[in-house]
Amino acid sequence: MGQSIEAMRRDISTLRTGRATPALVEDLLVDYYGSPTPLKQIASISAPDARAIMVQPWDRQALRDIERGLTQSEMGFNPSNDGNVITVPIPPLTQERRREMVRLLKRKAEDSKVAVRNVRREGVDSLRKMERGKSISQDENRRSQDSLQKTTDTHIKAIDDVAATKEAEIMEV
Template identity: 45%
Template sequence: MDKKIYKETEERMKKVLGNLKSELAAIRAGRASTALLEKVFVDYYGVPTPVNQVATVSVPEPRMILIQPWDVKMLSAIEKAILKSDLGLTPTSDGKVIRLILPELTSERRKELVKMAKKKAEDAKVLVRNIRRDANELVKKMEKNGEISEDDSKRSQEEIQKLTDNYIEEIDKAFTNKEKEIMEV
């Protein structure tokens, strides 16, 4: 098999898995995590900047995130950015730091979060399958053009399928772990 096609296919699948993991990390699962703020951008002198690049973000307690801006003037901008985000959290400030208290999750909310995580996992699987299809089409094109034999084509498609199966399995594992984390009381 053309090593270049295999490598590109694996790289693309790896990116899909990485994106899924970061999206799952951003789903709130009962306990506080600094990953919740990864998609929150604050206006830093006209440039949208992630909160963790303008402040120290820590988790001092299981249900609290503490944000300490490096520049006190950024306090209100960070608060506004959190309020505008889809986190559904209300920041409290004492003039020096911002505290985000995560409420206990209700069982309905937990089920919604699991559904959301499942949808993200399914979307990732679709992307992996599309990558497989693209790679198989390249291999078939190479066979048609006489660049590789029919046996090499079949072997290549089997390797691509194995790679796909591995990444689908990884996606399932990532979802299962997130589901356990969400449903943990």
């Protein structure tokens, strides 16, 4: 269940909030010598201010490939290349784009909740098998299921909290 929350945190870190962060582009796949490679493996990425990301490749031959990968990404970037460094200006989000990001965030949060519920279902199934196999008593099964439900509720509340924090960050103008 904890892994579902961590996966969601990693996943939503790539959602734009109007501020430039290296997390926006670090997992972007770039065609580097014929193989898709995450940008963070072929360049150093920094955010010198809130409106731009700087990408400095370790191999200058990769400049064009990185620029092409940034342009073709679904994030709508328009990078500029000065021969050594690629600067990616982050335009401010429109209200419509913010709402679209929030919808995407809610979808990802719901997927994480489903993953947590699947873990709970697997746990309940294994408890029932143990009860049928006489490994545990009925009372122990009920107590364990109640404990599992409380753990599930705690993790779902954590997912809601993470989503609410990110939503506030996205909607902040």
